[in-house]
Amino acid sequence: MSVETIYKVILYPFINESIASLKAMASVAGESDDAFMDKVEDFRFKGYAVCSDITGSLDGVIMMHHYPETAVAIGNAVCQNMFGETYDYSEINEELGNALAEWGNTIVGRSTDLHSRHNLDYQFSSPYFVNDVSDMDKYLVGVKEIVTVPIKIDGIGRYYFNLLVRSASISGGGLKRDESQGVANPYSTALPTDSRILLVDDSSLIRKGMKRFLSQIGYTNVDEVDDGAKAVAMVKDNCPDFIFMDVIMGEVNGNEALKAMREAGSDVPVVMLSSVTDQELIDECQALGISGFIFKPINSENGPQTLKDYLKIA
Structure with a gap:
């Protein structure tokens, strides 16, 4: 299975959703570099990752993978964008953790939803977070291939998408989301401001x-x-x-x-x-x-x- 096939079918939606969410949730621009095959024996955990297990015709894990300082910068930017205030934390605390969780959940949720619409024969778990280096070894057991895509963020640095593949039998082209504008409230009379x-x-x-x-x-x-x-x-x-x-x-x-x-x-x-x-x-x-x-x-x-x-x- 080629890097191109894996990228288009599995990674492409995650890359696009992460770049879109960077803009919408952190007001920063990002762009992806070319996908490449990482060496399993050289793979190292960078310190912070949002993960989702994949089962079915593809057995593996997808990771949105950061150095801690990159995660801190993104978390500060998400908080600043949400609240309109300057955030300058130097390490991941509860508030930044909540911001990163919301950002990561949004990306994984939207991406896995897009995959599910195409009746593909693999499934994703709910997202979870890894921030302990000692936890990484278990994810590499049985991994035969790692596809990596770097994401460059203006003024911040890089994070990475890693697809850790144990076994795979997939085919297909890229997936594309139709942007939704939501469902409007059909009424015209405002709720009184003293309402609960x-x-x-x-x-x-x-x-x-x-x-x-x-x-x-x-x-x-x-x-x-x-x-x-x-x-x-x-x-x-x-x-x-x-x-x-x-x-x-x-x-x-x-x-x-x-x-x-x-x-x-x-x-x-x-x-x-x-x-x-x-x-x-x-x-x-x-x-x-x-x-x-x-x-x-x-x-x-x-x-x-x-x-x-x-x-x-x-």
């Missing part, structure tokens, strides 16, 4: 950003939870006036929480958020009655206006 709004997202970065954006447009009565199950409980016990809810979360996903709310008789307006633009998922949520669907990312420049456009009830 609930934010449901497992990313503390997103909750912090959205809470700030809401405050900027006059909404300060805001609660937040990090899982769909908690949102269902809050709607049952003390119903909010409006909900912004992420789709992919830990215990209970947003679409499942939405269904539970509707089955319990709640008609609270809900706007869904996701980095995954799966049309079946959108159709499912619309059938349950939503007031719009926002596709991430959002940031300090577009966040306040985006939320204002969706905060309509009649």
Whole structure:
């Protein structure tokens, strides 16, 4: 199997989504260099990686791989873009970790969603993070090939995509995403500013950003939870006036929480958020009655206006 085939079928969507997310979430430009075959015996862990296991016709791991200083710079840029403030941390802390997790989850989520649309016979695991050098040896067991693509970032440095291949039997051409513009709120009457709004997202970065954006447009009565199950409980016990809810979360996903709310008789307006633009998922949520669907990312420049456009009830 050629480098070109692996790049086009597996890596191409990840490369494109990462460069697009750099621009949207960190306001920095990136570009990819040519793919090449890395020597397995010379491969070294650089210090920080977002990974997804691949099973099926391809057995391996895909990594978005950084030196720690590059990860810190990207994390600072994501925070700065989200909050409109200067960030200058020198090491990965909880806040940068949350920012990098949101960036990595967005890239992997959108890329694996694109793969799934083409009925290919391999699957990706949920993304996870590796930042311990001692953890890397187990990923190299049985690896026969490593395809590497460097990504250059203006003013920051490089990170790398590595595809660690144990075995593979795939064919095909490149995959391309059709850009989605989201699903607009169909109403025209704004939600009163003293209304109670609930934010449901497992990313503390997103909750912090959205809470700030809401405050900027006059909404300060805001609660937040990090899982769909908690949102269902809050709607049952003390119903909010409006909900912004992420789709992919830990215990209970947003679409499942939405269904539970509707089955319990709640008609609270809900706007869904996701980095995954799966049309079946959108159709499912619309059938349950939503007031719009926002596709991430959002940031300090577009966040306040985006939320204002969706905060309509009649």
